[in-house]
Amino acid sequence: MSAFLHQRPLYSTLSDPSPLSPRQSSSSQRPISLFGRTGLIALLSLLLILGVILPWTGTTSIFSSTKPASQTKWQQYTLSQAVSFVARNKTVIVCAVSQPYLPFLSNWLISISRQKHQDKVLVIAEDYATLYKVNEKWPGHAVLVPPAPDSQTAHKFGSQGFFNFTSRRPRHLLRILELGYNVMYNDVDMVWLQDPFPYFEGNHDVYFTDDMAAVKLPDHSHDLPPPGKKGRTYICSCMMFMRPTDGAKLVMKKWIEELQAQPWSKTKKSNDQPAFNWALNKTAGQVDLYLLPQAAFPTGGLYFKNQTWVQETKGKHVIIHNNYITGFEKKIKRFHDYGLWLVDGHSSESPLGKL
Secondary structure: OOOOOOOOOOOOHHHOOOOOOOOOOHHHHOOOOOOOHHHHHHHHHHHHHHHHHHHHHOOOOOOOOOOOHHHHHHHOOOHHHHHHHHOEOOEEEEEEEOHHHHHHHHHHHHHHHOOOOHHHEEEEEOOHHHHHHHHHHOOOOEEOOOOOOOOOOOOOOOOHHHHHHHOOHHHHHHHHHHOOOEEEEEOOOEEEOOOOHHHOOOOOOEEEEEOOOOOOOOOOOOOOOOOOOOOOOOEEEEEEEEOOOHHHHHHHHHHHHHHHHOOOOOOOOOOHHHHHHHHHHHHOOOOOEEEOOOOOOOOHHHHOOOHHHHHHOOOOOOEEEOOOOOOHHHHHHHHHHOOOOOHHHHHHHOOOOOO
């Protein structure tokens, strides 16, 4: 922020209208000109004090920038630098967050910390406030990939803001795959109850979960499910694990293409999930896909609405997704009701501490 030096006319003390000595001449009562010899010497002396002496005393110069050096550092922090910093065993866990969802981020991180995987988490900040806050509390674990979306508010599902927010996701994930890392993506309205990594068995390209609430058989197929009424599957784009293979990269590239072919409009309020499903359907013959077990990775439409199934599968649940409900406060209340809102009593377990 620029600092301004306000200057008032400097008058000699000899300009007193009631001089003590009649011998004082009229010339001695004239103000010192800023551009005269005396004024220039005074100004140069002031600049010397501000520019040389004060920095040595630790006093901040009024001419220095007020932007913290750390903010400039994080603005220049790149995705490749961030991934390299957080990765463990060539694996990163990624989420994308805007400022209003910081409480959800902290809640999610608490659950991950309990499974000892928090060190490999990378937060892709979707606004500068989130970038600065996360790196202030947890240095190096947040990065912003420019340009940031215009809005810094929570986006309503189905809105253009929500589409803009989520449509950036495949580009981030593709870049991480191209850097040679395994990547797990989560939305932050999730809670980990167990370690999910043992479920990423084998060497498949893309692992994902079904978003349908219909109960599957305990030993259901791990193949891509058949298309639904709209001609495509209903796979959730909010939780996935990918290896840096040509197949996984192909799915991300196809997802980007499908988003470009199905832009948001007032008449067709699309989001990123249909495009993800079209990408899976159109590349299925070229990519090794793996459907994760429903009992371990249930959709919110099943876990929160079918208590009989929850009891029958008790002890098998790994990650719970708080979907099939919209609204910031409604999601928090539901987590509260099911004992999954952890930040109120366990904020010390979050790498971010108490926000």
